[in-house]
Amino acid sequence: MISVRNLSVCFGAVRALDDITIQFPRNGVVCLQGENGSGKSTLLDVLAGFYHPNSGEVLEDGGKQSMRARNLLKLSARLHQATVLPLELGIKEYLSIVSDPSAGRWILTSDRRAEPKAESLQISQTVVDLLLAGGVDTSNSIRLCELSWGQQRLVALSAVVLARKRVLLLDEPFAGLAFDAKNAATTLISTEARSRLVIVADHDLHAMRRIGDVFITLQAGRLSAIRSKEQFGTDMLSEGVDE
Amino acid sequence: MSFAANIIVVVTFFFACGAGSAFLQKRLNLTSIAHGAVFGTGAYVYAVTAMASGSALMGALAAFVASGLAGSALVLAAERVVGDDYALTSFAFQVVWLGLIANIRPIIGGVLGIPNIPSLIGNTKQGNPVLYFAAIGVVFAIFVALILRKIARSAFALSAAVVARSSELADTLGISSFATHAQVGIAYGVIVGLSGAVFGSFLTYIDPTLFSTDTSITILAIGFFGVVGGIRGTSLGAIIIVGIPELMRFLGSSMAQAGFAQMAFSGIALAAVAVWSLRSSKNPWAETK
Numbered sequence: 001m002i003s004v005r006n007l008s009v010c011f012g013a014v015r016a017l018d019d020i021t022i023q024f025p026r027n028g029v030v031c032l033q034g035e036n037g038s039g040k041s042t043l044l045d046v047l048a049g050f051y052h053p054n055s056g057e058v059l060e061d062g063g064k065q066s067m068r069a070r071n072l073l074k075l076s077a078r079l080h081q082a083t084v085l086p087l088e089l090g091i092k093e094y095l096s097i098v099s100d101p102s103a104g105r106w107i108l109t110s111d112r113r114a115e116p117k118a119e120s121l122q123i124s125q126t127v128v129d130l131l132l133a134g135g136v137d138t139s140n141s142i143r144l145c146e147l148s149w150g151q152q153r154l155v156a157l158s159a160v161v162l163a164r165k166r167v168l169l170l171d172e173p174f175a176g177l178a179f180d181a182k183n184a185a186t187t188l189i190s191t192e193a194r195s196r197l198v199i200v201a202d203h204d205l206h207a208m209r210r211i212g213d214v215f216i217t218l219q220a221g222r223l224s225a226i227r228s229k230e231q232f233g234t235d236m237l238s239e240g241v242d243e
Numbered sequence: 244m245s246f247a248a249n250i251i252v253v254v255t256f257f258f259a260c261g262a263g264s265a266f267l268q269k270r271l272n273l274t275s276i277a278h279g280a281v282f283g284t285g286a287y288v289y290a291v292t293a294m295a296s297g298s299a300l301m302g303a304l305a306a307f308v309a310s311g312l313a314g315s316a317l318v319l320a321a322e323r324v325v326g327d328d329y330a331l332t333s334f335a336f337q338v339v340w341l342g343l344i345a346n347i348r349p350i351i352g353g354v355l356g357i358p359n360i361p362s363l364i365g366n367t368k369q370g371n372p373v374l375y376f377a378a379i380g381v382v383f384a385i386f387v388a389l390i391l392r393k394i395a396r397s398a399f400a401l402s403a404a405v406v407a408r409s410s411e412l413a414d415t416l417g418i419s420s421f422a423t424h425a426q427v428g429i430a431y432g433v434i435v436g437l438s439g440a441v442f443g444s445f446l447t448y449i450d451p452t453l454f455s456t457d458t459s460i461t462i463l464a465i466g467f468f469g470v471v472g473g474i475r476g477t478s479l480g481a482i483i484i485v486g487i488p489e490l491m492r493f494l495g496s497s498m499a500q501a502g503f504a505q506m507a508f509s510g511i512a513l514a515a516v517a518v519w520s521l522r523s524s525k526n527p528w529a530e531t532k
Contacts, residue, residue, distance in 0.1 A: 048415055049414075050411060073414050076415070077415050077417075078411075078415040080412075084408060084409045084412050085408065085412075086404040086405050086407065087408070089401060089404050089405075094401070096398075096401070097398060097401035097402055097405065097418070098405075098416050098417075098418075101402065101417040101418045104398035104399045104402035104418070105402070105419070105422065106399065107394060107397075107399050107427070107429075107430060108394075110397040110398045110399035110402075159416060160415075160416070163415070163416045163417050165417070
């Protein structure tokens with residue numbers, strides 16, 4: 001279980017995160033919401049080990065142990081807002097190396113980049129469904145650069161899921177996805193959240209309401225509210241956001 | 244016969260260096276302008292160690308280790324800087340290296356260089372030593388080509404492709420960008436540094452001018468041929484950029500003329516490959532999405 005205590009991050013004069021204290025559950029979906037610039041992505045970057053906080057800390061084991069960036073990198077996988085992929089690789093090649101990074105660890109003893117390895121790629125049915133919902137067929141040896149933007153987004157999300165980390169940090173996973181792909185993405189995230197913690201930052205409140213267990217609202221870098229699924233649904237209705 | 248063997252020696256060792264440069268560019272997308280420094284590190288360490296110990300083998304071993312370290316240091320800079328900034332950083336590395344080498348007089352002789360370097364093949368009484376070096380060059384070039392082909396077809400190349408795209412992406416997916424950079428750097432450094440060591444042993448004399456920025460540009464240009472055309476491209480690049488000027492020299496052109504021809508070929512190759520082939524070998528739509 002991870003938590004953050006009195007976390008503050010500054011970029012020059014801008015205070016991106018201001019004295020944030022949150023305790024995250026061991027598994028389930030935690031949704032981060034807030035306006036652009038409210039600090040959602042910065043919080044994900046700190047949890048991913050990319051940013052060092054100016055003050056405060058990330059803790060493990062119920063607040064007993066302070067976590068360093070290296071530990072956070074091992075613990076979590078981060079999906080960025082911008083889709084970053086090695087475009088020259090094929091889908092199978094990319095997903096195979098992501099699902100088994102040890103195969104390509106050493107330069108002289110690494111496995112042969114053979115097709116059978118990629119052919120026998122074992123990925124969960126929910127990941128296959130996600131990719132198929134976006135029209136991405138994993139049996140093809142198509143290159144990532146040949147996919148549409150939405151399809152690339154789905155491959156990026158699949159890669160993060162396949163990385164087998166204890167915590168998934170998803171920044172705008174639903175952005176740019178069509179209806180079917182978005183449904184498949186919510187199913188995938190819900191399935192993964194049974195065994196690990198998934199923290200999602202997105203502006204799609206309907207999708208977040210379907211998958212979220214806990215809802216955290218940030219405002220100008222400060223913690224504004226922590227709500228349960230029921231409270232969040234009621235608030236959406238009262239604000240006229242829901243159907 | 245000796246003319247041809249001489250050209251083979253120069254072409255094969257520059258082929259190996261060009262293959263090393265192409266390896267950096269293809270695997271990690273790194274354009275380095277410090278190839279001359281790594282090439283020179285191998286040559287200088289070989290010369291100093293072989294002269295001090297009296298053993299060419301010890302010299303080669305020391306060159307192997309030192310150039311591997313130099314290569315990894317150069318490539319690990321990519322953990323912090325990428326793209327144009329990396330090229331600039333590598334240029335700084337080259338300039339600092341050259342400045343140090345040219346100004347340290349004890350042991351390495353400063354601008355005067357090191358004469359009487361022990362030959363790798365010893366004092367062979369039988370046969371023409373140039374032929375021995377030509378044979379070593381051909382074997383070394385084939386070995387380098389085979390090793391790089393093995394790496395290109397391995398799962399390590401997939402890891403490197405992810406690291407080349409983004410170190411952050413690699414690290415978050417469990418692929419160590421540090422280990423990948425370090426290993427590519429060692430492989431690159433050993434290839435280019437050992438080429439320098441054997442080349443220094445062949446010449447029996449080295450000075451800083453042999454490992455200047457011009458040398459880096461020559462190796463970079465040969466490497467660009469390799470990025471576009473693989474091993475065949477690297478071979479063609481080495482023949483055009485190094486082989487033809489060497490041939491001109493043997494046909495009576497002055498050293499200066501041959502040198503200017505080499506720089507002109509390098510410049511034309513860099514411009515042509517950069518403008519046409521490198522851009523079109525990537526997917527322009529994907530890059531602009």
